[in-house]
Amino acid sequence: MHIGMPESDYPDIRGLHLLADMNEAHFRALLRGSYVQNFPPQIDLIEEGDPSDFLHIVLSGSVELYSRWNGRETSMATVRPVSTFILAATIKDAPYLMSARTLEKSRIALIPSQDVRAIFDVDGKFARAIVAELAQCYRSVVKNTKDLKLRTSLERLSNYLLRQQKRSDGAASFELPIEKRRLASFLGMTPENLSRAFKGLQPYGVKVHGNRIEITDQRDLERFARPSPLIDDFKT
Amino acid sequence: MHIGMPESDYPDIRGLHLLADMNEAHFRALLRGSYVQNFPPQIDLIEEGDPSDFLHIVLSGSVELYSRWNGRETSMATVRPVSTFILAATIKDAPYLMSARTLEKSRIALIPSQDVRAIFDVDGKFARAIVAELAQCYRSVVKNTKDLKLRTSLERLSNYLLRQQKRSDGAASFELPIEKRRLASFLGMTPENLSRAFKGLQPYGVKVHGNRIEITDQRDLERFARPSPLIDDFKT
DNA sequence: CTTGTGGCTTGATATTTATCAATGTAGAAG
DNA sequence: CTTCTACATTGATAAATATCAAGCCACAAG
Numbered sequence: 001m002h003i004g005m006p007e008s009d010y011p012d013i014r015g016l017h018l019l020a021d022m023n024e025a026h027f028r029a030l031l032r033g034s035y036v037q038n039f040p041p042q043i044d045l046i047e048e049g050d051p052s053d054f055l056h057i058v059l060s061g062s063v064e065l066y067s068r069w070n071g072r073e074t075s076m077a078t079v080r081p082v083s084t085f086i087l088a089a090t091i092k093d094a095p096y097l098m099s100a101r102t103l104e105k106s107r108i109a110l111i112p113s114q115d116v117r118a119i120f121d122v123d124g125k126f127a128r129a130i131v132a133e134l135a136q137c138y139r140s141v142v143k144n145t146k147d148l149k150l151r152t153s154l155e156r157l158s159n160y161l162l163r164q165q166k167r168s169d170g171a172a173s174f175e176l177p178i179e180k181r182r183l184a185s186f187l188g189m190t191p192e193n194l195s196r197a198f199k200g201l202q203p204y205g206v207k208v209h210g211n212r213i214e215i216t217d218q219r220d221l222e223r224f225a226r227p228s229p230l231i232d233d234f235k236t
Numbered sequence: 237m238h239i240g241m242p243e244s245d246y247p248d249i250r251g252l253h254l255l256a257d258m259n260e261a262h263f264r265a266l267l268r269g270s271y272v273q274n275f276p277p278q279i280d281l282i283e284e285g286d287p288s289d290f291l292h293i294v295l296s297g298s299v300e301l302y303s304r305w306n307g308r309e310t311s312m313a314t315v316r317p318v319s320t321f322i323l324a325a326t327i328k329d330a331p332y333l334m335s336a337r338t339l340e341k342s343r344i345a346l347i348p349s350q351d352v353r354a355i356f357d358v359d360g361k362f363a364r365a366i367v368a369e370l371a372q373c374y375r376s377v378v379k380n381t382k383d384l385k386l387r388t389s390l391e392r393l394s395n396y397l398l399r400q401q402k403r404s405d406g407a408a409s410f411e412l413p414i415e416k417r418r419l420a421s422f423l424g425m426t427p428e429n430l431s432r433a434f435k436g437l438q439p440y441g442v443k444v445h446g447n448r449i450e451i452t453d454q455r456d457l458e459r460f461a462r463p464s465p466l467i468d469d470f471k472t
Numbered sequence: 473c474t475t476g477t478g479g480c481t482t483g484a485t486a487t488t489t490a491t492c493a494a495t496g497t498a499g500a501a502g
Numbered sequence: 503c504t505t506c507t508a509c510a511t512t513g514a515t516a517a518a519t520a521t522c523a524a525g526c527c528a529c530a531a532g
Contacts, residue, residue, distance in 0.1 A: 067466075074382070097375055097466055120367070128363065132327070134367060136328070141374060141381060150303065151305065153518080180479080236330045236331060426491080428511075
């Protein structure tokens with residue numbers, strides 16, 4: 001039995017770049033087969049290797065994308081409202097490459113992948129939006145690869161902090177949006193080394209109190225971090 | 237003065253997934269503004285950060301995509317005929333994230349980015365092909381990230397060798413397609429460590445004579461490498 | 473308040489990887 | 503055939519990073 005999606009969720013979803021410009025009839029057709037569900041924290045939403053039956057949209061809360069191999073695990077990304085994830089698998093009708101779990105209590109919309117592919121075939125604006133989104137995702141992962149291969153862990157951390165600072169409108173003090181163990185994994189290091197890396201940034205004016213970061217001398221930190229738009233800019 | 241593209245190159249280019257299904261008139265319109273050029277080895281074709289004026293297609297030879305930061309350089313991928321590169325930058329009209337140089341004497345087709353975007357807007361099949369290609373590229377980079385973050389250098393090398401073996405139709409002996417220094421950079425290690433890594437794989441039946449690799453016991457190497465379709469399969 | 477619990481930090485140590493310096497080697501040019 | 507050059511290899515060492523083992527701290531449950 002199919003419940004469908006509450007109309008109260010429509011505006012949030014319509015606000016997504018991916019769906020903003022598409023034909024209203026198509027939009028409604030897409031959501032007709034969809035549903036919305038609330039999940040507690042630490043729930044596995046998808047498992048890498050599974051067939052991609054649904055395009056997922058985070059409406060509230062947050063979701064971690066991660067991968068496993070040979071008993072090891074690494075955090076790939078954190079998805080925050082309002083955005084989709086696993087678009088590429090949906091489009092290609094290929095297995096998920098990453099697993100996903102809720103980090104906190106989250107509200108997730110699920111759109112059947114076959115509906116996405118069907119509407120994609122008949123709605124040019126939707127197709128264009130998908131292309132834009134995929135190109136964006138691709139470029140993000142390329143930047144991440146450059147970050148990993150060209151920088152030491154200390155350099156990755158300092159550039160991460162500068163990016164977060166920018167997100168907080170350049171405030172000298174801000175909160176880390178994820179726990180440190182996940183940040184460590186995302187940055188490709190152990191929690192122990194993240195601790196030591198924070199200490200290693202003290203000489204450049206980085207102060208840490210729990211989850212709160214204070215950057216006392218941004219110029220100094222930038223001189224060390226050498227941020228580059230071709231790695232650290234989210235926009236382009 | 238504009239020379240255009242020799243019609244003799246059309247069949248090769250038409251064979252590309254990206255262009256195979258598109259309308260013939262659009263195909264010709266796309267190529268009308270394009271041209272083909274022969275380059276000697278080691279020529280810089282594009283520089284990261286530059287505006288993306290052309291979609292590039294490798295017709296023969298090979299091209300390395302690489303990136304620099306803070307005096308360091310890393311090899312990101314090798315492009316072989318017949319394929320495109322920097323599609324995402326073209327679509328987004330955003331700066332290149334990677335530089336490109338010829339590895340050998342190469343024949344390259346250049347299609348003005350604005351033409352690609354214009355035809356994309358009017359040709360649904362072309363749009364669909366672009367989506368498929370971008371999704372493929374995205375998934376490749378995600379796999380690469382997993383390879384880098386979840387595996388040691390020895391594991392990366394052994395899985396790389398198994399992938400190359402598969403490309404050589406499973407032959408016990410095959411040639412490395414790129415020089416070792418580039419392979420090292422691609423795998424995220426130094427040339428010195430690649431040498432040592434090859435030695436470290438001797439106990440698993442890997443023999444090296446110059447560029448020729450021999451895998452005497454594939455099962456044994458696989459037991460060590462633990463290849464996964466979610467990292468090592470090119471298809472999905 | 474007490475007691476867990478889970479995450480964070482710290483120090484000691486081991487492993488992995490990079491760097492530096494020297495030598496070997498194969499192919500191209502003369 | 504030599505000589506040159508660029509790449510590859512090797513060994514010694516240094517640096518970066520991971521692992522292991524405590525201990526610490528904040529917060530939630532009893």
